[in-house]
Amino acid sequence: MPSEEIGPMTLLPIGIIHSPYIRREDIPRQGRLSLEICEIEVFPQYVAALKDVDQCTHLFVIFWLHLAERDRLSATPPHDGKEHGVFATRSPNRPNPLALDIVELVGVEGGKLRVKGMDALDGSMLLDIKPYSAGIDSFPQARIAWQKDGEA
């Protein structure tokens, strides 16, 4: 299918993320491994889509990196000090500023999810939630040759 048949790709804000991280520099280097609880507030018109999410222990959360620089093609992660293409890193600066976190679900109450393991700035726009399935999403054998300590 030629790309011109696909219309504009515009995202809807489906919720907002409340986190303790107000500025970029507040996010700990290993934010995804921190024990801080963040709250995902799903907007009322999408709460029905959460049915049975409470039966998942882990979730993928996709959100918008509103402060990202979209014209950057390389990044130098602080722990590594070497320049890599942005698609080989988790840098927020990338052509499409989509963040992907895997979080542990701590509790659900109506449209509010309490989760552990987010590194989102407070006020980030929620885009999608998907169940994490050990059977299809866990690859303990995955390797990144230049990576020493499990980070990218």
Next chain:
Amino acid sequence: MPSEEIGPMTLLPIGIIHSPYIRREDIPRQGRLSLEICEIEVFPQYVAALKDVDQCTHLFVIFWLHLAERDRLSATPPHDGKEHGVFATRSPNRPNPLALDIVELVGVEGGKLRVKGMDALDGSMLLDIKPYSAGIDSFPQARIAWQKDGEA
């Protein structure tokens, strides 16, 4: 940060996915576990962002589900036969039609990546590539209570 401070969230096509799946019904139920090789073609202006991607064994690939119905809030997976909220499933029909595959990287040549484990329709628009890191992305202990066979 109030949401009105965040501008429109519009995605750029950064490449195109070539797959053997021409129609929706061509995608095998366990497409992500199939051995078919797909080719991800990154557009020339973004090829520099692939530097060092060849050092990763597994990648997250985010692409646009252009045939999705965005107004659906529930889905009934065929293997389960029960209705769940779309955020508890991997249904392509969801408010923001973002697909997330974890693929095994088979080879890279310039802007072309050969990968295993995609369930994208031929011609899907590529949105992002991220390295999969066993240390932060593998959760073999994750559970989905209603799920028997590792699918969602």
